Amino acid sequence: MRLSLILTTALIFLLGGPVKAQQTELIDRTFSGVSKEKTPQGAKKEIQDQAAQKISEEIIKELIGEERFLKNKSLIQTKIIKNSAQYIPFAKPSPMTQEGEEFKMSVALKVSLRDLKQMLQNNTLLNENDAIPVVLPVISWSDRVQGRSYRWWIPGEKNQQAFLLNEGRLLENALRTSFQKNNFYVIKPIESGLGTNVPADFHNEKIAGEDAQFFAQYFNAPLLIDGQVLLTKGERGNNYRIEIRMTAVQVSNGRAIADVSRRFDTESGSLENAVDKKLREVADTTANDLSSQVLEAWQRGSLGTSTIRVTIQGRNALPLMEGVKEKIRSQITQVKNIRERLVSSESVSFEVDTSVSAAELLGKLEALDVNGKKLSKVSEERDEIVLKWVQ
Numbered sequence: 001m002r003l004s005l006i007l008t009t010a011l012i013f014l015l016g017g018p019v020k021a022q023q024t025e026l027i028d029r030t031f032s033g034v035s036k037e038k039t040p041q042g043a044k045k046e047i048q049d050q051a052a053q054k055i056s057e058e059i060i061k062e063l064i065g066e067e068r069f070l071k072n073k074s075l076i077q078t079k080i081i082k083n084s085a086q087y088i089p090f091a092k093p094s095p096m097t098q099e100g101e102e103f104k105m106s107v108a109l110k111v112s113l114r115d116l117k118q119m120l121q122n123n124t125l126l127n128e129n130d131a132i133p134v135v136l137p138v139i140s141w142s143d144r145v146q147g148r149s150y151r152w153w154i155p156g157e158k159n160q161q162a163f164l165l166n167e168g169r170l171l172e173n174a175l176r177t178s179f180q181k182n183n184f185y186v187i188k189p190i191e192s193g194l195g196t197n198v199p200a201d202f203h204n205e206k207i208a209g210e211d212a213q214f215f216a217q218y219f220n221a222p223l224l225i226d227g228q229v230l231l232t233k234g235e236r237g238n239n240y241r242i243e244i245r246m247t248a249v250q251v252s253n254g255r256a257i258a259d260v261s262r263r264f265d266t267e268s269g270s271l272e273n274a275v276d277k278k279l280r281e282v283a284d285t286t287a288n289d290l291s292s293q294v295l296e297a298w299q300r301g302s303l304g305t306s307t308i309r310v311t312i313q314g315r316n317a318l319p320l321m322e323g324v325k326e327k328i329r330s331q332i333t334q335v336k337n338i339r340e341r342l343v344s345s346e347s348v349s350f351e352v353d354t355s356v357s358a359a360e361l362l363g364k365l366e367a368l369d370v371n372g373k374k375l376s377k378v379s380e381e382r383d384e385i386v387l388k389w390v391q
Contacts, residue, residue, distance in 0.1 A: 026089075027113055027330055029055045032106040040096055043103035048091060051107040052084040059111060062333040064125055065355075072125055079123050080116075087115040113330055121299055133298070135179055135186045135248070136221035137172055138207040143231045145240065145271055151205065152189045153198045153215075163272050165190060167229070167279055171244075174283035175225065178291040182298075187219060194219070209254075216251035223257075223294070224249045231275060238268040240275055244286055248294045253306055258293030262286050305336050308358050309384040310365070311349040312375065321348055323370045328352070332364045358385055 031051035035043035060076060061069045069076065090110040097104045120126040141150040141164040150156065150164035158165065168190045176186040189195065197218075202211055212224055227246035234241045241263065248258040264282050266274035312324065321340075328335055334356045342349040354361055362385050365375055378386040 026110045027059065027333070029058070029109045029111060030106055031055055031109065032104070035103045035105075036101055037103065040098075040103060044093060044096060044105065047103070047105045048093060048107055051091065051109060052088055053081060055109055055111065056081045056084050056088075056116075059113075059116065059333060060120070063117065063120065068125070075123060076125065080119050080125075083119070087112045087119060113333065126299070133184050133223060134219075134221040135175075135184055135223045135225060135294075136215060136219050137175055137186065137189065137225040137227065137246075138212075138215065139168065139171065139225065139227035139229060139246065140205065141168055141229045141231075143271075145231055145233055152195045153207070154203045154205075155195065167276065170276075170279055171229070171283050171287070174287040175291070178284065178287035179294070182291050182295040184223075184291065184294065186225075187221060189219075212249065212251050212254070222251055224251055225290070231271070234265050236265075236268070240266045240271055242266065242275060242278060242282075244282075246286075246290055248290060255307060257297040258290055260286055260290045260293075305353040305355050307383070308352050308354055308361060309341070309349055310352050310361075311342075311347055311384070311386045313347045313378060313386065313388040315345065316348045320370065320373070324368075325350070327368050327370050328365070331368060332361070334361070334364070358382055361385065362387075 031047075031054055033047035033050045035046040035050075037043040037046050057069070060080065088109055088111050092108045094106040094108075117126060138151075138153065143149065143164060148160060148164060150161045150168060152165075152168065169188075172186065172188045172190055176188055179186045187194070202214060204211055207215055207224070207226065212226075216222055216224060225246050226249050227244070230243040232241045232243070242265075243261075243263050245261045246259065247256045249256050262282065264278050266278040268274065269277075312321075316324075321343075325338055325340070328338055328350075332354075335352055335354050337353040339351045340348070341351050352361070356364075358380055362377055362380050365385065365387060366377065368375065374390045375387040376390050378388050380386075
């Protein structure tokens with residue numbers, strides 16, 4: 001029994017620490033260092049400390065960028081690198097050599113990318129922007145029961161729009177409260193009367209494309225909530241239906257990063273009373289759902305990234321594809337997320353959220369070693385890379 005326990009403990013140590021570390025994304029890095037310490041023991045410690053410092057700096061710069069790293073260097077040193085044991089579960093030194101007064105040694109490290117990202121996130125260092133992200137709702141309201149509509153950016157007869165305007169205020173208050181919990185700031189355009197500031201050229205029913213770019217710049221809001229609330233008669237005839245659809249859009253690249261779609265039936269009664277009562281019941285939970293999705297995208301670092309389609313030609317066995325995804329997730333720190341999009345007998349395609357260009361991503365993909373196999377370029381465009389396995 002005692003021998004079994006010793007062997008188990010030794011195995012855990014050799015594999016790089018507790019089970020938690022094995023289950024995280026581990027990056028392999030090697031560092032070669034030199035020390036002028038007087039003793040081999042002192043030199044070994046100094047080189048191992050150098051390895052943790054240099055490799056940590058290297059990976060953190062890849063994750064948050066050189067400028068952000070330099071701006072927060074002191075915080076990173078004291079809160080992150082000083083506690084590197086929390087994300088470096090395994091370090092294996094090579095035999096030491098001595099040349100004159102210098103000792104030389106290399107250190108093989110395994111770095112838990114997931115644990116390092118979590119530490120950066122806990123210290124508000126992972127996100128691309130230090131400022132509180134600003135969100136602008138552009139939500140249209142359509143009442144098909146009484147033939148009314150309301151969009152805050154289009155001038156209209158306020159007496160006819162009064163009910164929809166008030167319901168719009170209710171929803172934007174719910175959005176402000178929900179997003180504020182996650183450290184986002186939602187502009188309340190109805191309450192603030194921002195519609196009077198919108199030039200006539202942008203009084204369009206749908207805000208998209210160049211119009212969305214204008215709104216984002218004009219109101220300094222990199223995120224838009226593109227939404228629609230539709231009011232119709234209910235199936236019972238004496239009640240009403242509320243359909244809400246909201247999509248959070250990253251304006252810089254037009255990417256939808258979160259969306260909710262809800263349908264609610266009111267109780268019987270007058271249109272305005274029934275709709276108002278139901279909306280007060282469901283607005284908070286609907287807004288909370290959207291804000292939690294946006295927060296998840298923010299924490300992954302997906303905001304500020306672009307999407308590149310990566311296609312691998314040829315027959316691809318499932319274990320090999322899972323190995324590819326795991327290698328991309330764990331070894332390419334500039335990849336924030338990867339999703340399988342198309343699988344056929346002749347190829348597999350992924351969508352990759354990344355902070356680097358297609359050319360730079362291609363170089364990193366070709367450098368990967370997946371179970372002894374390598375990928376090579378077939379073609380490359382701004383938003384798509386096609387590769388094949390090297391024979």
